[in-house]
Amino acid sequence: MKHITINQAFIRLFALITLCFTAFSFTVNLGLDSYEIHLNKKLILKQNINQPLNLRVLQLTKANDKDQLYITYTHCNTKGVGTGRNIVIKDEKGNTLKKFGFADAATGSNLSMAIPAKELLHLEKLHANHELSIHYTAHELAKSEMLAAVQVK
Template identity: 65%
Template structure:
């Protein structure tokens, strides 16, 4: 009698463990969104979204007004660019100062380009505020801070 009870308990535990292994083997692996920021063709910042914010400082002091800031944002769930993409400049209070909208990416070109001249003008006109660069899309409706903007 005791042997039968032990075998049934062992069988139930073994079945539960097997089901757990099967369930967890089919779950998707979640990655991280990543982005790259280029000043013209030079990579100046490459980041995974969940890295510390203190590392996300974009120095524009060595750029000139003819330069282009290019941003590539790659979503982990689509392995590509988002749709209805926007880059927004906000001050430390979250007030939007400038909003750029970009067409949906086609092919391998994920680039969102912004004139450094516009950024420098925004920084100059808001010298008493801390400005930051944010990204939003249909896939990421809550904006994600990409970098703080700094000019010495």
């Protein structure tokens, strides 16, 4: 009798371990939205959305009128870019100063959103006494996401 009980205990333990491995192998792959900002081809900011806002300062001290700012925002739920994408420049009160709209990107195409640096430099001059920030909106987001504060000086 004891021999059968020991075998049943091992069978139950093996079944429990197998059930645990099976259950944990099908967990949802949750990730974070992330983005990169390049000035021309140089990476100047790479962030995950959960990182603190005080680290998100975009230094444009070396930018000139001919430069381009490229922003690539990747959504965790689609593993790609969103639809109805916009980059919005706001002041510290949340007022929209400039809105850049972008077409939906096809799979395998360039996913970046390009903004002329001269547009940001011009806004900085017009609103010198205000703090400017860059926000991203898309149909996949419930509200806009602040990407970075803009610092030109």
